Amino acid sequence: MRAFTYERATSVQEAAKVAAAYPDAKFIAGGTNLLDLMKLEIETPARLIDVNGLGLDRIEATPEGGLRIGALVRNTDLAAHDTVRRDYGLLSRALLAGASGQLRNRATTAGNLLQRTRCPYFYDTNQPCNKRNPGSGCAAIDGFSRQHAVVGVSDACIATHPSDMAIAMRALDATIETVKGDGTRRTIPIADFYRLPGETPHIETVLEHGEIITAVVLPPPVGGRHIYRKVRDRASYAFALVSIGAVVQSDGTGRIAVGGVAHKPWRSEDAEAELANGPDRAAAVLMADARPTEQNRFKVDLVERMVAAIFTEARG
Amino acid sequence: MDFTSTASLKVNGQPYQLTLDNRTTLLDALREHLHLTGTKKGCDHGQCGACTVIADGRRINSCLSLALMHEGDEITTIEGLGQPENMHAMQSAFVRHDGFQCGYCTPGQICSSVAVLQEIAAGIPSHVTEDLTGAIALTPEEVRERMSGNICRCGAYSNILDAIFEVAEGTP
Numbered sequence: 001m002r003a004f005t006y007e008r009a010t011s012v013q014e015a016a017k018v019a020a021a022y023p024d025a026k027f028i029a030g031g032t033n034l035l036d037l038m039k040l041e042i043e044t045p046a047r048l049i050d051v052n053g054l055g056l057d058r059i060e061a062t063p064e065g066g067l068r069i070g071a072l073v074r075n076t077d078l079a080a081h082d083t084v085r086r087d088y089g090l091l092s093r094a095l096l097a098g099a100s101g102q103l104r105n106r107a108t109t110a111g112n113l114l115q116r117t118r119c120p121y122f123y124d125t126n127q128p129c130n131k132r133n134p135g136s137g138c139a140a141i142d143g144f145s146r147q148h149a150v151v152g153v154s155d156a157c158i159a160t161h162p163s164d165m166a167i168a169m170r171a172l173d174a175t176i177e178t179v180k181g182d183g184t185r186r187t188i189p190i191a192d193f194y195r196l197p198g199e200t201p202h203i204e205t206v207l208e209h210g211e212i213i214t215a216v217v218l219p220p221p222v223g224g225r226h227i228y229r230k231v232r233d234r235a236s237y238a239f240a241l242v243s244i245g246a247v248v249q250s251d252g253t254g255r256i257a258v259g260g261v262a263h264k265p266w267r268s269e270d271a272e273a274e275l276a277n278g279p280d281r282a283a284a285v286l287m288a289d290a291r292p293t294e295q296n297r298f299k300v301d302l303v304e305r306m307v308a309a310i311f312t313e314a315r316g
Numbered sequence: 317m318d319f320t321s322t323a324s325l326k327v328n329g330q331p332y333q334l335t336l337d338n339r340t341t342l343l344d345a346l347r348e349h350l351h352l353t354g355t356k357k358g359c360d361h362g363q364c365g366a367c368t369v370i371a372d373g374r375r376i377n378s379c380l381s382l383a384l385m386h387e388g389d390e391i392t393t394i395e396g397l398g399q400p401e402n403m404h405a406m407q408s409a410f411v412r413h414d415g416f417q418c419g420y421c422t423p424g425q426i427c428s429s430v431a432v433l434q435e436i437a438a439g440i441p442s443h444v445t446e447d448l449t450g451a452i453a454l455t456p457e458e459v460r461e462r463m464s465g466n467i468c469r470c471g472a473y474s475n476i477l478d479a480i481f482e483v484a485e486g487t488p
Contacts, residue, residue: 001339003317003319003337003338003339004319004338004339005317005318005319005338006321006338006382006384008387028382028385031380031381031382031385032362032377032380035341035380035381035382036361036362036380039360039361048338050384050385052385076374076440079440079441080439080440080441085441085448085449086448086449089448092441092448093443093448096441096442096443096445097443099465100365100464100465100466101375101428101431101432101435101442101462101465102362102365102368102375102376102377102428102465103362103377103380103465105374105375105376106376106377106380106381235461235464236443236460236461236464237464237465
């Protein structure tokens with residue numbers, strides 16, 4: 001691990017200002033992904049700003065009837081929160097499907113959104129990777145690509161976003177509240193938060209350097225059946241091959257966000273409009289532009305089968 | 317540029333003041349600075365659970381936390397749970413049920429086990445909890461799911477499960 005200076009932030013504004021002024025600065029909260037990457041020198045911040053003392057660890061009702069989740073709320077606390085369990089069951093389910101108890105006790109809401117891909121070629125510093133080392137190439141495209149993305153891919157990168165929580169947040173239309181280095185605030189719908197890899201897979205979100213997430217806001221509950229289905233190589237403590245977060249209404253309409261298939265949570269309002277013609281039609285639209293490799297072609301079929309199974313289950 | 321800092325930790329009830337390289341993980345602070353070598357370094361990447369300790373009442377991977385991030389926290393390691401002459405109920409149960417072979421993952425397994433029972437008692441749901449809004453039943457499925465962050469290469473899982481259930485049910 002490279003040496004770094006360490007400081008404890010005492011205000012959001014100051015933390016954002018300091019981070020924006022130093023290109024090598026990074027925030028640390030739970031640290032469960034960042035420290036892992038720092039040990040491998042994939043992340044090499046020279047200045048670490050510990051934001052754990054900023055008090056962004058509350059969950060509170062919004063005037064609109066939704067929920068404001070502080071950036072530092074731990075995954076365990078969010079999954080176990082009474083309102084989340086009752087009204088946003090999809091979010092609890094997604095969180096509990098991810099990581100281990102130990103990791104969920106430390107990992108934060110904002111950190112979960114910002115975690116990096118688990119592409120093995122991103123992790124192996126002996127391999128080319130456009131995300132880790134822009135311009136070096138992609139070892140995954142002609143490598144072992146069974147776990148990789150099938151939609152929204154580019155010739156530069158086929159990595160997936162690993163988060164379960166983000167799939168639920170996307171299906172629930174969460175918004176992300178931030179403060180920039182110059183002190184201005186903005187609210188970003190999660191649909192606009194993540195970028196596809198394109199030619200610049202190292203730029204994963206629309207956040208500016210130094211911009212700090214303060215909260216994630218859920219709109220009022222939408223009712224319906226909440227189902228999170230995760231298919232993986234073992235029953236627990238593994239990343240998804242494909243995961244689906246769905247909200248299904250009694251009239252058969254609903255929302256579908258898919259994980260494990262793209263550089264970001266994959267959702268299509270066009271696909272959801274097709275639900276009127278059956279789940280298989282919706283799944284076909286979701287996967288319409290798929291560009292799988294030989295090794296991950298199964299994911300396209302898997303998405304179709306999972307969507308069908310979820311809507312069957314929801315009607316039952 | 318200052319790459320060292322001081323941290324105040326309370327470990328197993330004892331306060332410590334340490335001057336550390338900023339990079340020092342909680343795991344390395346416990347083992348290399350406080351010589352509490354019960355906590356084990358397995359993968360050092362949060363995948364195996366051998367380094368599990370309890371920080372402010374919650375189990376965490378001590379390898380994925382900087383010691384400096386635990387200023388003022390109360391840390392409990394395996395040494396704090398019990399000693400050979402005064403074992404914690406979970407330690408005794410692991411011995412009685414052969415919940416280990418080589419023993420390397422055992423301190424992490426035991427810290428995790430103790431915390432798992434507290435998590436169930438506190439009503440924290442898991443991936444296999446059927447009803448998110450109901451009471452949580454203490455079942456083998458619940459315990460297995462919650463222990464999935466602790467790997468045992470000797471494969472003592474079924475005996476670990478027996479040990480945990482013995483403590484949960486209070487019947488040796």
